[in-house]
Amino acid sequence: xxxxxVFLYLILANSGWAAPADQYPPPPDGIYWGWQGEVLFDFDxxxxxxxxxxxxxxxxxxxxxxxxxxxxxxxxxxxxGNLEYNRRLSLKRLYIIxxxxxxxxxxxxxxxxxxxxxxRPVSIDACEQDRPRNRRVDLAFFxxxxxxxxxxxxxxDTKPYEGECEEIEEALRK
Numbered sequence: 001x002x003x004x005x006v007f008l009y010l011i012l013a014n015s016g017w018a019a020p021a022d023q024y025p026p027p028p029d030g031i032y033w034g035w036q037g038e039v040l041f042d043f044d045x046x047x048x049x050x051x052x053x054x055x056x057x058x059x060x061x062x063x064x065x066x067x068x069x070x071x072x073x074x075x076x077x078x079x080x081g082n083l084e085y086n087r088r089l090s091l092k093r094l095y096i097i098x099x100x101x102x103x104x105x106x107x108x109x110x111x112x113x114x115x116x117x118x119x120r121p122v123s124i125d126a127c128e129q130d131r132p133r134n135r136r137v138d139l140a141f142f143x144x145x146x147x148x149x150x151x152x153x154x155x156x157d158t159k160p161y162e163g164e165c166e167e168i169e170e171a172l173r174k
Contacts, residue, residue, distance in 0.1 A: 041135045046092035060104035070110040072148040074138040078131035079118045086117040112148040
């Protein structure tokens with residue numbers, strides 16, 4: 001039985017089902033693996049807001065002090081506009097964050113990027129008030145010399161169907 005469990009664990013670990021952090025070495029003091037924060041953007045914009053400078057400065061300081069840590073930047077958009085436009089916009093957002101960190105002294109080789117655009121939203125994008133949460137770049141620490149913990153891209157229609165926003169708002173009122 002023990003061999004079956006070990007075999008299943010190895011299959012799951014190599015299939016992407018096991019959390020990558022389970023395979024990482026212990027992080028340096030004061031660091032933890034995974035999500036560190038997010039930088040939100042205004043509708044149809046790729047300008048860095050001043051409110052995120054302290055977060056990015058702390059992130060850059062941590063990366064400069066810990067050469068065995070890398071960061072994954074994941075660019076995202078809401079579902080307004082077509083997918084190709086959203087891909088270009090989320091890529092611009094990624095580059096704004098990446099370039100800021102490089103100017104702060106972080107080596108480019110330790111900054112990994114993934115452009116998801118409107119794929120894998122954090123909110124469903126059905127209601128206008130949900131969309132700002134998807135206009136962002138996510139920041140995640142992981143050990144250098146390990147593959148970045150990329151998200152699997154989900155293909156398909158991300159547009160809400162007619163009436164979905166109203167149904168959600170009604171359910172929230174109950």
